[in-house]
Amino acid sequence: xxxxxxxxxxxxxxxxxxxxxxxxxxxxxxxxxxxxxxxxxxxxxxxxxxxxxxxxxxxxxxxxxxxxxxxxxxxxxxxxxxxxxxxxxxxxxxxxxxxxxxxxxxxxxxxxxxxxxxxxxxxxxxxxxxxxxxxxxxxxxxxxxxxxxxxxxxxxxxxxxxxxxxxxxxxxxxxxxxxxxxxxxxxxxxxxxxxxxxxxxxxx
Amino acid sequence: xxxxxxxxxxxxxxxxxxxxxxxxxxxxxxxxxxxxxxxxxxxxxxxxxxxxxxxxxxxxxxxxxxxxxxxxxxxxxxxxxxxxxxxxxxxxxxxxxxxxxxxxxxxxxxxxxxxxxxxxxxxxxxxxxxxxxxxxxxxxxxxxxxxxxxxxxxxxxxxxxxxxxxxxxxxxxxxxxxxxxxxxxxxxxxxxxxxxxxxxxxxxxxxxxxxxxxxxxxxxxxxxxxxxxxxxxxxxxxxxxxxxxxxxxxxxxxxx
Numbered sequence: 001x002x003x004x005x006x007x008x009x010x011x012x013x014x015x016x017x018x019x020x021x022x023x024x025x026x027x028x029x030x031x032x033x034x035x036x037x038x039x040x041x042x043x044x045x046x047x048x049x050x051x052x053x054x055x056x057x058x059x060x061x062x063x064x065x066x067x068x069x070x071x072x073x074x075x076x077x078x079x080x081x082x083x084x085x086x087x088x089x090x091x092x093x094x095x096x097x098x099x100x101x102x103x104x105x106x107x108x109x110x111x112x113x114x115x116x117x118x119x120x121x122x123x124x125x126x127x128x129x130x131x132x133x134x135x136x137x138x139x140x141x142x143x144x145x146x147x148x149x150x151x152x153x154x155x156x157x158x159x160x161x162x163x164x165x166x167x168x169x170x171x172x173x174x175x176x177x178x179x180x181x182x183x184x185x186x187x188x189x190x191x192x193x194x195x196x197x198x199x200x201x202x203x204x
Numbered sequence: 205x206x207x208x209x210x211x212x213x214x215x216x217x218x219x220x221x222x223x224x225x226x227x228x229x230x231x232x233x234x235x236x237x238x239x240x241x242x243x244x245x246x247x248x249x250x251x252x253x254x255x256x257x258x259x260x261x262x263x264x265x266x267x268x269x270x271x272x273x274x275x276x277x278x279x280x281x282x283x284x285x286x287x288x289x290x291x292x293x294x295x296x297x298x299x300x301x302x303x304x305x306x307x308x309x310x311x312x313x314x315x316x317x318x319x320x321x322x323x324x325x326x327x328x329x330x331x332x333x334x335x336x337x338x339x340x341x342x343x344x345x346x347x348x349x350x351x352x353x354x355x356x357x358x359x360x361x362x363x364x365x366x367x368x369x370x371x372x373x374x375x376x377x378x379x380x381x382x383x384x385x386x387x388x389x390x391x392x393x394x395x396x397x398x399x400x401x402x403x404x405x406x407x408x409x410x411x412x413x414x415x416x417x418x419x420x421x422x423x424x425x426x427x428x429x430x431x432x433x434x435x436x437x438x439x440x441x442x443x444x445x446x447x448x449x450x451x452x453x454x455x456x457x458x459x460x
Contacts (some may be wrong), residue, residue, distance in 0.1 A: 009325070014301040016274050046298045050327040081326070092326075117402045119328040119371050123250055124212050140339055143208070144280050145251075147303065147328045149371070188281045188303070190248045 002026040003038035004199060005065070010044030010082065014187040018194055032064050040200070041065070041074060042065045045081025049105065049150070052081050052092030055184055062098060067102050069146040075204045076100075076141060077134075083174065083181030084135040092150050101176040102155040110167050119149040120166045124184075126173075127163045133203040134173070134196065135161060142192050144172070146185035151183060180204065208425035208458050210250040210420045213433035215240060215405060217286075218258035218358045219305045220270045224430055225257070226382030228335075228350035234434055237270065239244030241277045247446040251281040251418075252308070253374070253428060259287030260309060260349045266293055268300065273274055285333055285374075288403060289314075294321045298329065308333035308375055309347040311429060312354050312363070322369035329406075330372075332365030334358050336391060337378040350378050358391065359398050366399045373403045374428070380408030387414060392422035404428050412447050412455045419457065429456075 004015050004026055012028045019026040023042045027034060028040075036043065043065065045052055048136045056062040079084045087097045097105075107116045123143045128135050140175035151170040154160050162173035163184070180200070186193030215237055216223050222237040234240075237254070244252055255272060259266060264287050275282060284297055285306025294305045305325065310317050311332050323332050333344045336358045345354050345361050356364075362373050375395050377388045387408040396403040402425030405418045409429030418424045436443035452458045 008295070009298070011301050011303050012299050013272070013275060013299060014279075014303075017301070018279060021279075046303045046325060046329055048323060051324050051326075070328070115402060121328065121372065121400070122403055122426070123208050124206075147371075149326075149328060176269065185281070185303070190245075190279050194279065 001038050002040045002042060003035045004028045004044060005035060005061060006030040007052070007061055009047035009052055009055060009160045011082070011187065012044055015042060015044055015079070017189045018197055019201065020145045022198045022201055023192060032057055032138065034063075035064055035068065038203070039074070041068060041076040043076060043082035043085065045079060045085065047081050048092055048194050049081065049084060049090040049097070050095045051091075052085050053095040053097060056085070056098075060133070060203075066098060066100065067181050071161060073178045075200070076180065077200050078181035080148060080183060080185055083183055083186055084152065086179060087152055088103065090150055101159055101161065101174050101181065103152040103171070103174060105150040106153050107150050114167065119147055121147045121153045124164050124166065128158050129163060132161050132175055134175065134199050136199050136203055137203040138195060138199070144186065144189045144192060146184045148183055152181070205434060209424075211415060211447070211452065211457065212251045212253055212404060212426055212428040213244055213249055214223050215429045216427050216430060217256050217270070218255065220267065221353065224382065224434055227372035228381055230382070233449060234355070234442050238277060240275050241274050243444045244278055244446060249280055249332070249446050251283070251426070252278060254302075255284075255287070255340065256286030257349050261351070262285065265289070268296060269284070271297070272300045283331055285331070289317070291320045291324055292319065294325060297324060303444060304329055304372070306331045306333045308335060309316045311365060312345070312347050312356070315364070318370065319369045327369045330370045331374050332362070332370040332372070333374040333376060334361050334365070334395070335376045335378055341434045345444055348380065358395055362395050362399050366401050370401065372401055373399060375405050377402055377407030377414070381429055383408055384410030387418040387422060389422045392418055392424050396423040396425070402426065412457060414449060416455055416457050436457050
């Protein structure tokens with residue numbers, strides 16, 4: 001059973017729909033007991049950093065997630081804002097993140113005459129930097145849907161699983177032990193994303 | 205670098221029917237929107253926009269039931285516009301699977317609402333729809349599904365939208381809507397060069413060459429269309445379709 005954590009932000013139903021197609025039991029929930037009894041967690045998110053972390057704190061879900069990820073070693077996948085929340089902080093806001101993986105979120109910076117727009121929005125190809133169950137069998141013509149203005153800058157290269165290039169290289173997926181995060185939206189990336197979610201559900 | 209601009213079919217719905225307009229008028233009934241989404245999903249389209257023009261006109265809230273049915277078939281990015289008047293509706297829309305909220309009327313009537321949605325959902329989730337028509341040779345903005353003309357130029361409204369925190373402009377040419385004779389390249393280029401956020405062009409697409417032209421010459425970030433995704437041939441037979449990956453690469457819409 002995968003618990004899709006409901007903290008008031010995020011496209012919860014899209015993730016649930018895709019897990020259903022994959023054939024994995026899931027529940028959209030904000031209930032602590034259900035989160036504790038789930039095998040794996042997904043932290044979704046469409047929204048701003050401060051709104052996200054405030055919602056998690058208000059419902060005391062932040063502590064539950066930290067406990068489950070850090071001490072119980074439960075596999076957790078953050079998606080988009082959900083990934084950014086796994087870091088320490090963000091230039092988007094003032095609040096402290098969950099600090100489960102050592103990175104900070106910064107805003108894309110381009111020269112004024114650059115043709116690159118912010119947010120980075122659309123389908124993009126990626127590079128896999130290491131072998132990991134989440135990326136198992138995915139190398140090839142993968143493309144994913146991105147929509148974000150901020151990205152993770154990891155302290156250490158060893159936490160970077162996938163990179164993408166938008167003006168410069170940035171981390172499109174981060175990992176640390178049982179904790180994983182993807183900047184793109186697998187639940188919105190057709191069968192490319194479905195393969196990645198299936199890896200999380202069955203191999204991580 | 206981006207080698208893949210988004211090609212976006214736009215589905216117009218009214219009272220749960222899939223329809224298509226010409227110049228925002230002259231509606232033709234096409235069928236069932238959920239079925240259309242299933243087809244687009246199989247075609248692996250880049251993104252889908254759903255606009256409920258009935259909701260705007262009749263001042264009705266978004267029809268969450270049909271929108272949920274549509275979203276459950278869509279494993280691609282989704283945006284929705286029509287009748288949104290509250291932050292709560294925007295939150296509900298993201299929850300059921302629409303990660304982008306398209307605002308048109310309230311952008312002019314209630315800019316504070318736009319700000320509030322931006323602060324909750326982030327810039328990347330808020331799209332300003334700018335519906336443009338020419339009045340005595342001048343570009344004017346309209347709201348209320350094109351029914352009400354406002355005394356502000358598309359350039360000014362685009363800048364205001366960017367200042368309010370919108371993450372994207374959906375630029376609609378009412379004069380080209382349903383004509384299938386090419387986009388208004390001049391208008392698109394004008395707006396794309398005015399703002400720093402992505403501009404999606406809509407109105408006039410008749411074929412793949414039109415998509416290429418608006419992306420390359422109009423500097424649009426994405427190309428949206430209605431008719432070319434729902435009609436086939438000179439007699440406009442109803443056929444839900446989208447160009448294949450190969451066709452788009454061959455013409456040069458994707459890649460390089």
